[in-house]
Amino acid sequence: MNGWGKRLVIGIPLFWLFLFFLVPFGIVFLVSLGSPQFSVPPYSPAFEWDGWWPHFVGSFENYIFLTEDDLYWRAYLGSVKIAGGSTLLCLLVAWPMAWIIARAEPYRRNVLLMLVILPFWTSSLLRIYALMGMLRQGGIVNSVLLWSGIIDQPIQMMQTDFAVYLTVVFTYLPLMVLPLYSTLEKLDGALLEASADLGASRFATFWTVTLPLSLSGIIAGCLLVFIPAVGEFVIPDLMGAQDSPMIGNVLWGEFTRNRDWPVAGAVAIAMLALLVIPFMILRSSPALREDG
Amino acid sequence: MPKSKLTVTTALATLAMIAPGALFAQENVLNIYNWSDYIAEDTIEKFEQEFGVTVNYDVYDSNEVLEARLFAGNTGFDIVVPTSEFLRRQVVAGIYQALDYSKLPNASNMDAELMAAAAAYDPENEHSVIYMWGTTGIGYNTELVAERLGDDAPTDSWDLVFDPEVVAQLGDCGVTMLDAPSEMLTAAMNYLGLDPRSTDADDLEAGAELLASVRPNVRYFHSSQYISDLANGDVCVSIGWSGDIFQAQARAIEAENGVDIAYTIPTEGALQWFDMMAIPVDAPHPDLAHEFINFVMRPDITADITNYVWYANGNAASLELVDEEITSDPGIFPTDEAKQRLWASEVYNARTDRLVNRLWTTVKTGE
Known part of the structure; x- marks a missing residue:
C-alpha cells in the first residue's frame, strides 16, 4: 500500500474519533467548568471573549463539590460493584460457551456463533422488557413454578439485585463470548496434546496451559463488559429496587432533575478519568502486549 | 403528565x-x-x-x-x-x-x-x-386492599400510603410511589399538616423523614411502571397521576382479569397540575x-x-x-368541595431543587 492509502486508512478512524469522541468530550469538559443558570443553554460559559482572546472565567468548584457529598463516591462504588460482579458472572458463563464453540466442528461453529450474535439484532430495551415479562409476579417463571408445585407463593424477583445482575449478564454476554472465542479458536490443539503426553491432568492442563493462553481474550472481554456496565442506568432503573444508587442514575439526576449541567459534566469527566486510569495500567500489562 | x-x-x-x-x-x-x-x-x-x-x-x-x-x-x-x-x-x-x-x-x-x-x-x-x-392521588386494587385492611380501609386518605402501620400491612401486595421528588415530598408535608408549598429546609426534611419511615414497605419508585403492574394485580397501591390510574383501570377491564382499580383524591387534598x-x-x-x-x-x-x-x-x-x-x-372532575383542597406546586429555586433531590435520593436508598 502506498503512503497516501495508508494515511487514509489510519486517518478515517482517527478523524471519526476526533469528531465523535474528543470534540464532545471537550464540550462536556468546558460545560463542567461553568455554573448553572436559567437560560439557553442552561450554564454559564467557561470562557468569555475579550476581543480575539478567550478569557477564562470558569472554575473547578464542581469537581470540589463532588468530593464534599459522599453520594457520588458511594454511587461510583455501587456501580463498580454491580459491574464487577456482572463481569465475573459473564466470564464464568462465557468461557465454557466460547470453549465449546471453538472446539465444535467447523460447520457447527458458525451456527453456534450466530446464536450468540442473534440477540444483538433486537434492541436491548426490547430484550429487557421480555425479561420483565418473565420475572414479574404473574410472569412466566412464577407461573411455571406455581403450576409445578415447587413454590406456593410467587417469588419477588423484579426490583431485586438478582434481577439487575441477571439482566446485565444477559445483555452483555455476547461481548464476553466473542473475544474469548477468537483467542480460544487460535489455540493450538497440539499444545494440549503435548501437555497430556507429559502427564498433566486435565485440570492441570486447563490451569497452566489453556487458561493462561486465553488471558488476552479474558482481559478484552472483561473490559468490553465492565466499562459499559459501570455507566449502566437503564437496567438498574427498570429492574432494581433503586436502594443502591449507580453513578449513571446519579448523573442523569444531575442533568435533568437538578438542571445542573456543569455538575453532570463534572460527574461524567470524573467517571471517565476513574475508568481510564485502570485501563491504561491494564494496557501496559504483558498479556495484552504479546497479542499486539 | x-x-x-x-x-x-x-x-x-x-x-x-x-x-x-x-x-x-x-x-x-x-x-x-x-x-x-x-x-x-x-x-x-x-x-x-x-x-x-x-x-x-x-x-x-x-x-x-x-x-x-x-x-x-x-x-x-x-x-x-x-x-x-x-x-x-x-x-x-x-x-x-x-x-x-x-x-x-x-x-x-x-x-x-x-x-x-x-x-x-x-x-x-x-x-x-x-x-x-389532573391530580396526583392514589390508585389501588380494591380487592387486595380490602383483603388486608377490611372494609373500613382508609382508601380516601393518605393514611393508605403514609401511615407506617397501614403500609406495613400492604407491603406484601406491593406499594409504589412516583419517582417525582417534589410531588412525593409535598404530599408527605401536607399529610403532616405542613404547608405543601413550603421551601423551608426543616419542613422538607420532615416530609423526607415520613417517606423514609414507610420506605421499607415501598416496592419501587417509578413514574410509569405502576400502570401495568396495577392492571395486572402485581402491585396493590400506587401514588400516581389520575389519568394513568384510569388507564390501568381500563387495561384491567379490557384484559378481563378480575382486577378492580379505583382512584382517589384523598380528603387531605392533593396536588393539582x-x-x-x-x-x-x-x-x-x-x-x-x-x-x-x-x-x-x-x-x-x-x-x-x-x-x-x-x-x-x-x-x-x-x-x-x-x-x-x-x-x-x-x-x-373533582367536586367543588374537593377542589378547595387541591394545591398548586411551588416552583423551587436551584438551591431548593438540589436539597429536594438530595433528600429524595436519601429516601430511595434508605441511607
Whole structure:
C-alpha cells in the first residue's frame, strides 16, 4: 500500500474519533467548568471573549463539590460493584460457551456463533422488557413454578439485585463470548496434546496451559463488559429496587432533575478519568502486549 | 403528565443534544411535541385535512426530556406541552413567545377559574393555555386492599400510603410511589399538616423523614411502571397521576382479569397540575401553531381528547360533549368541595431543587 492509502486508512478512524469522541468530550469538559443558570443553554460559559482572546472565567468548584457529598463516591462504588460482579458472572458463563464453540466442528461453529450474535439484532430495551415479562409476579417463571408445585407463593424477583445482575449478564454476554472465542479458536490443539503426553491432568492442563493462553481474550472481554456496565442506568432503573444508587442514575439526576449541567459534566469527566486510569495500567500489562 | 420513563428519557435526551434542530423548516408543516398517548386518535388528521398541512407529531414521556431539549435550544418544535411547574422555569428562561390572543378567539371557551389557577405559573396566561389537567392521588386494587385492611380501609386518605402501620400491612401486595421528588415530598408535608408549598429546609426534611419511615414497605419508585403492574394485580397501591390510574383501570377491564382499580383524591387534598400548550421562541411556524392551539380549544376537539385520554380539560364549553361517565367521576372532575383542597406546586429555586433531590435520593436508598 502506498503512503497516501495508508494515511487514509489510519486517518478515517482517527478523524471519526476526533469528531465523535474528543470534540464532545471537550464540550462536556468546558460545560463542567461553568455554573448553572436559567437560560439557553442552561450554564454559564467557561470562557468569555475579550476581543480575539478567550478569557477564562470558569472554575473547578464542581469537581470540589463532588468530593464534599459522599453520594457520588458511594454511587461510583455501587456501580463498580454491580459491574464487577456482572463481569465475573459473564466470564464464568462465557468461557465454557466460547470453549465449546471453538472446539465444535467447523460447520457447527458458525451456527453456534450466530446464536450468540442473534440477540444483538433486537434492541436491548426490547430484550429487557421480555425479561420483565418473565420475572414479574404473574410472569412466566412464577407461573411455571406455581403450576409445578415447587413454590406456593410467587417469588419477588423484579426490583431485586438478582434481577439487575441477571439482566446485565444477559445483555452483555455476547461481548464476553466473542473475544474469548477468537483467542480460544487460535489455540493450538497440539499444545494440549503435548501437555497430556507429559502427564498433566486435565485440570492441570486447563490451569497452566489453556487458561493462561486465553488471558488476552479474558482481559478484552472483561473490559468490553465492565466499562459499559459501570455507566449502566437503564437496567438498574427498570429492574432494581433503586436502594443502591449507580453513578449513571446519579448523573442523569444531575442533568435533568437538578438542571445542573456543569455538575453532570463534572460527574461524567470524573467517571471517565476513574475508568481510564485502570485501563491504561491494564494496557501496559504483558498479556495484552504479546497479542499486539 | 401521563408518563415518564427514564429509559427512553435519557436515550432521547442524549440524542437531542446532537440532533440538529429545525429539521422541518418548510411551509405548511407543523411540528408538535406532546406526551405519549395524550391525544385523540383523529385529532391530528382532522387538523391536517381542515388546514391542508402536514403535522410532524413527536412524543416524549417525561418533562425532563422535554426540558433538556428546550434548554439545549433550536428544537424546531412549534408546539410543546410542558407541565405547569416546569413551564414556569422555562418561561423565566425566556423559552416561550407571548401568545397573540387575537389569533385565539376560542380562548373564550376556557374555564376562567382554571386559567386563573394556571396563571400562578405563567402570569396572565401570557405564554400558555391549558391542554389537560389532573391530580396526583392514589390508585389501588380494591380487592387486595380490602383483603388486608377490611372494609373500613382508609382508601380516601393518605393514611393508605403514609401511615407506617397501614403500609406495613400492604407491603406484601406491593406499594409504589412516583419517582417525582417534589410531588412525593409535598404530599408527605401536607399529610403532616405542613404547608405543601413550603421551601423551608426543616419542613422538607420532615416530609423526607415520613417517606423514609414507610420506605421499607415501598416496592419501587417509578413514574410509569405502576400502570401495568396495577392492571395486572402485581402491585396493590400506587401514588400516581389520575389519568394513568384510569388507564390501568381500563387495561384491567379490557384484559378481563378480575382486577378492580379505583382512584382517589384523598380528603387531605392533593396536588393539582396543568399540562400547558406553549410555542417556543424559535418556533419555525408560529402562525400555524396559533391555529392549532385555537383548533384544540374548540369544544368538540377538546371533548374528543378528554373522551379518549380520560384527563380533565380546562375547556368549560366542551364539558357537555364529554361522556357523562367521565364528567361525573370525582377522580377526574373533582367536586367543588374537593377542589378547595387541591394545591398548586411551588416552583423551587436551584438551591431548593438540589436539597429536594438530595433528600429524595436519601429516601430511595434508605441511607
